[in-house]
Amino acid sequence: xxxxxxxxxxxxxxxxxxxxxxxxxxxxxxxxxxxxxxxxxxxxxxxxxxxxxxxxxxxxxxxxxxxxxxxxxxxxxxxxxxxxxxxxxxxxxxxxxxxxxxxxxxxxxxxxxxxxxxxxxxxxxxxxxxxxxxxxxxxxxxxxxxxxxxxxxxxxxxxxxxxxxxxxxxxxxxxxxxxxxxxxxxxxxxxxxxxxxxxxxxxxxxxxxxxxxxxxxxxxxxxxxxxxxxxxxxxxxxxxxxxxxxxxxxxxxxxxxxxxxxxxxxxxxxxxxxxxxxxxxxxxxxxxxxxxxxxxxxxxxxxxxxxxxxx
Amino acid sequence: xxxxxxxxxxxxxxxxxxxxxxxxxxxxxxxxxxxxxxxxxxxxxxxxxxxxxxxxxxxxxxxxxxxxxxxxxxxxxxxxxxxxxxxxxxxxxxxxxxxxxxxxxxxxxxxxxxxxxxxxxxxxxxxxxxxxxxxxxxxxxxxxxxxxxxxxxxxxxxxxxxxxxxxxxxxxxxxxxxxxxxxxxxxxxxxxxxxxxxxxxxxxxxxxxxxxxxxxxxxxxxxxxxxxxxxxxxxxxxxxxxxxxxxxxxxxxxxxxxxxxxxxxxxxxxxxxxxxxxxxxxxxxxxxxxxxxxxxxxxxxxxxxxxxxxxxxxxxxxxxxxxxxxxxxxxxxxxxxxxxxxxxxxxxxxxxxxxxxxxxxxxxxxxxxxxxxxxxxxxxxxxxxxxxxxxxxxxxxxxxxxxxxxxxxx
Numbered sequence: 009x010x011x012x013x014x015x016x017x018x019x020x021x022x023x024x025x026x027x028x029x030x031x032x033x034x035x036x037x038x039x040x041x042x043x044x045x046x047x048x049x050x051x052x053x054x055x056x057x058x059x060x061x062x063x064x065x066x067x068x069x070x071x072x073x074x075x076x077x078x079x080x081x082x083x084x085x086x087x088x089x090x091x092x093x094x095x096x097x098x099x100x101x102x103x104x105x106x107x108x109x110x111x112x113x114x115x116x117x118x119x120x121x122x123x124x125x126x127x128x129x130x131x132x133x134x135x136x137x138x139x140x141x142x143x144x145x146x147x148x149x150x151x152x153x154x155x156x157x158x159x160x161x162x163x164x165x166x167x168x169x170x171x172x173x174x175x176x177x178x179x180x181x182x183x184x185x186x187x188x189x190x191x192x193x194x195x196x197x198x199x200x201x202x203x204x205x206x207x208x209x210x211x212x213x214x215x216x217x218x219x220x221x222x223x224x225x226x227x228x229x230x231x232x233x234x235x236x237x238x239x240x241x242x243x244x245x246x247x248x249x250x251x252x253x254x255x256x257x258x259x260x261x262x263x264x265x266x267x268x269x270x271x272x273x274x275x276x277x278x279x280x281x282x283x284x285x286x287x288x289x290x291x292x293x294x295x296x297x298x299x300x301x302x303x304x305x306x307x308x309x310x311x312x313x314x315x316x317x318x319x
Numbered sequence: 320x321x322x323x324x325x326x327x328x329x330x331x332x333x334x335x336x337x338x339x340x341x342x343x344x345x346x347x348x349x350x351x352x353x354x355x356x357x358x359x360x361x362x363x364x365x366x367x368x369x370x371x372x373x374x375x376x377x378x379x380x381x382x383x384x385x386x387x388x389x390x391x392x393x394x395x396x397x398x399x400x401x402x403x404x405x406x407x408x409x410x411x412x413x414x415x416x417x418x419x420x421x422x423x424x425x426x427x428x429x430x431x432x433x434x435x436x437x438x439x440x441x442x443x444x445x446x447x448x449x450x451x452x453x454x455x456x457x458x459x460x461x462x463x464x465x466x467x468x469x470x471x472x473x474x475x476x477x478x479x480x481x482x483x484x485x486x487x488x489x490x491x492x493x494x495x496x497x498x499x500x501x502x503x504x505x506x507x508x509x510x511x512x513x514x515x516x517x518x519x520x521x522x523x524x525x526x527x528x529x530x531x532x533x534x535x536x537x538x539x540x541x542x543x544x545x546x547x548x549x550x551x552x553x554x555x556x557x558x559x560x561x562x563x564x565x566x567x568x569x570x571x572x573x574x575x576x577x578x579x580x581x582x583x584x585x586x587x588x589x590x591x592x593x594x595x596x597x598x599x600x601x602x603x604x605x606x607x608x609x610x611x612x613x614x615x616x617x618x619x620x621x622x623x624x625x626x627x628x629x630x631x632x633x634x635x636x637x638x639x640x641x642x643x644x645x646x647x648x649x650x651x652x653x654x655x656x657x658x659x660x661x662x663x664x665x666x667x668x669x670x671x672x673x674x675x676x677x678x679x680x681x682x683x684x685x686x687x688x689x690x691x692x693x694x695x696x697x698x699x700x701x702x703x704x705x706x707x708x709x710x711x712x713x714x715x716x717x718x719x720x721x722x723x724x725x726x727x728x729x
Contacts, residue, residue: 020343020668022346023346176722176723180667222342
């Protein structure tokens with residue numbers, strides 16, 4: 009097949025995306041496909057794709073634009089098939105406010121949360137409602153931008169006085185901030201691949217500094233990983249079940265990663281889903297595949313077949 | 320069960336690498352480098368203003384006439400002819416020097432690393448201005464010192480603070496300062512403070528490292544004496560052609576006592592054997608023609624002065640009354656103080672989203688301060704772009720102020 013690998017873009021995850029993209033391009037080439045990398049920040053995307061007419065686009069873009077349905081809608085318009093989740097479902101999955109709502113409606117456990125919109129704060133005096141947020145969510149809590157990847161803009165809040173600063177930080181990345189209850193426990197990631205979204209072994213994440221933030225994700229050695237995760241049989245089964253339920257509720261396709269936390273009672277909570285999980289040498293999905301005995305090429309092949317099934 | 324470490328050497332790295340980690344700010348700068356973003360972040364000299372044809376002629380001349388030398392290894396101290404040029408450039412600022420007391424380094428940045436290597440043992444105290452040049456902090460940090468921070472005001476380093484610290488028992492291995500149009504604050508140390516600092520360090524026996532990349536980029540006012548010219552014995556002086564000619568040639572130097580130079584040369588040889596003969600010869604030839612380099616420098620100074628004016632005017636017109644900033648009379652940078660509740664690190668994402676970038680203040684403090692400060696560089700963008708960038712930042716600051724008021728019920 010002739011495959012354009014879309015990577016790079018104009019988000020803070022640009023470098024991570026390019027690393028994912030380069031690896032995917034190589035792997036697809038080794039599988040015998042004609043694959044080339046297209047960076048929408050470097051070349052006019054529509055023109056480039058119209059000229060070279062790939063059979064399929066492999067989406068390795070991360071963050072806004074790549075994961076929020078923007079590129080997917082454009083490819084729909086150009087009638088070029090692509091890997092991963094459909095445009096509307098991307099839009100929902102990437103927006104933590106919408107995604108958590110959809111999860112809750114589907115009965116998938118996710119930590120309690122409230123949402124505060126930037127414009128409501130600026131124009132409606134919404135700051136006065138912040139006390140209510142603490143009343144409902146309690147402390148410690150996690151403040152996140154509604155639409156951002158790679159843990160960018162996330163703060164952990166222990167004291168009520170630190171909440172305004174955390175909200176402002178999250179709103180720097182996105183129009184709305186989520187204030188979410190902090191569940192203490194083991195952080196795990198469940199990857200699902202292929203047409204049937206088969207689970208890969210669960211990865212457990214143990215950041216050395218205690219917090220899996222941006223630095224812990226992207227500094228080699230700052231985090232330890234265990235795969236399969238050190239969970240009881242029951243907890244592992246529950247993680248797999250909830251990850252599958254989350255993927256179903258959000259209509260995810262081909263390749264996805266569900267991030268969860270398993271509390272002291274062995275109960276998993278879904279934190280978020282990723283429609284375009286990182287595929288770099290330090291990323292979780294390739295690690296999970298490796299634990300299953302799958303090479304990066306095998307993984308690519310499974311994703312590709314799943315996407316091609318739809319053509 | 321398998322334990323995966325992304326980095327199989329993780330337990331083997333030296334302790335000194337522990338501070339070297341990925342950061343959100345670096346990720347945002349990857350986006351800020353895009354052309355649609357007005358970058359007030361990087362301190363890139365505007366090399367486009369150099370006469371390209373003349374540079375080409377000099378480069379051609381070097382390769383034509385001196386090819387085999389240019390392509391060969393050289394001595395660790397650097398070519399004598401180039402050290403002569405360094406002496407000439409220092410004389411421009413009243414510093415008297417002997418080329419034997421000069422070692423050429425790969426930019427003054429390498430000089431910072433080599434000084435760290437020969438002077439700093441883990442736990443040693445290094446006195447630095449707060450805020451200080453981030454590249455010096457990171458170069459020294461690899462040698463695991465403790466930083467003693469001395470505040471700045473509009474007369475530069477508050478030397479009285481250093482004096483009190485010494486009375487308290489602080490024993491700095493050296494005192495590091497950028498006295499002229501410093502990075503990031505853009506302030507210049509007053510004559511009174513220069514004399515005080517030199518006298519204090521002479522009496523107490525603590526050497527001064529004077530880093531002077533911007534001294535020749537003065538827009539107005541009379542030059543002040545270099546610390547080195549006030550006390551040649553106790554001041555180690557760093558110079559560079561990065562701002563007067565080109566940062567791409569990577570030519571800087573150290574002027575110091577012969578004993579210090581001897582160790583620096585050995586350290587330099589251990590680090591990289593020698594600098595690049597090619598770019599050293601290019602630099603030497605560039606500065607061999609007095610009219611040429613002076614005219615190019617005048618062009619650069621004019622450009623930077625116009626840009627400084629554009630930035631200060633734009634700040635005056637557009638920034639909220641709650642912000643204040645420095646008024647540099649040379650160099651590259653304006654240092655902005657925002658209301659104390661501001662968080663310029665958190666704000667950077669929103670700034671990049673609005674297509675403007677700056678450097679958050681925390682980069683310039685070794686102790687996590689500077690959250691409410693930002694560095695704006697006017698050296699590279701055109702005046703129109705500077706005005707546009709400041710306007711974008713101003714709307715962001717307004718929005719942030721409304722957010723803050725809402726969150727704090729006022």
